[in-house]
Amino acid sequence: MAASGVAAPTRAEVLQLYRSLLRVARQFCDYNVREYTKRRTIDAFRDKKNLTDPSQLFAAFSDGKAQLEVAKRQAIVYSLYAPKVKSIMDIKPS
């Protein structure tokens, strides 16, 4: 399991993953899941902001990519069963 020689992600790749996760979060129709996804990505990326070890960076990056796939799938599944009544938080005050 000694991951010596794995390529750490570049700065641009990490920012691209961040942006993709936030974009996927917007696609959820459920308010709670949407806010959770946004909150979790922001917290996770800020938490690991100062990592320098390439193997740790690679592990965190592939973790993030796996989560992105899960989120994309779940956004589609949620949209199949979207409730007709929107959450109160989504209704803008008129």
Next chain:
Amino acid sequence: MASLTGASLNFTSLSSSFRRTQLPLRGISNVKSVSFPSLRMQPGFRVSCMAKPETVDKVCEIVRKQLALPDGSSLTGESKFAELGADSLDTVEIVMGLEEEFGISVEEDSAQSISTVQDAADLIEMLKEKNNA
């Protein structure tokens, strides 16, 4: 004296001919309003560089909220995000906030090149114009 009366006689004939020319005058007034759009075209080649002040204000408000800047701090079009204490993650979040606020979609490379408030406002204006066109 005779010439005067002669002139007055001519007057009446002129006034009758005046009435006939009034209608074409109305036609001329329509032409004046058509020339207005051409005045707008003159500064056209600079429109892409200048963003509206309300756009810049909205961008400033979003940046203030995201970076939790104190109310008294100065925030102009030339302020750089890095100077305000934003890191690259903050910049991505600011761009997301701007996408939601203005209903636009920013490309990956354009988003990387934003470094000041004015950059963001100009990009927003350009994308809005593209959407409207």
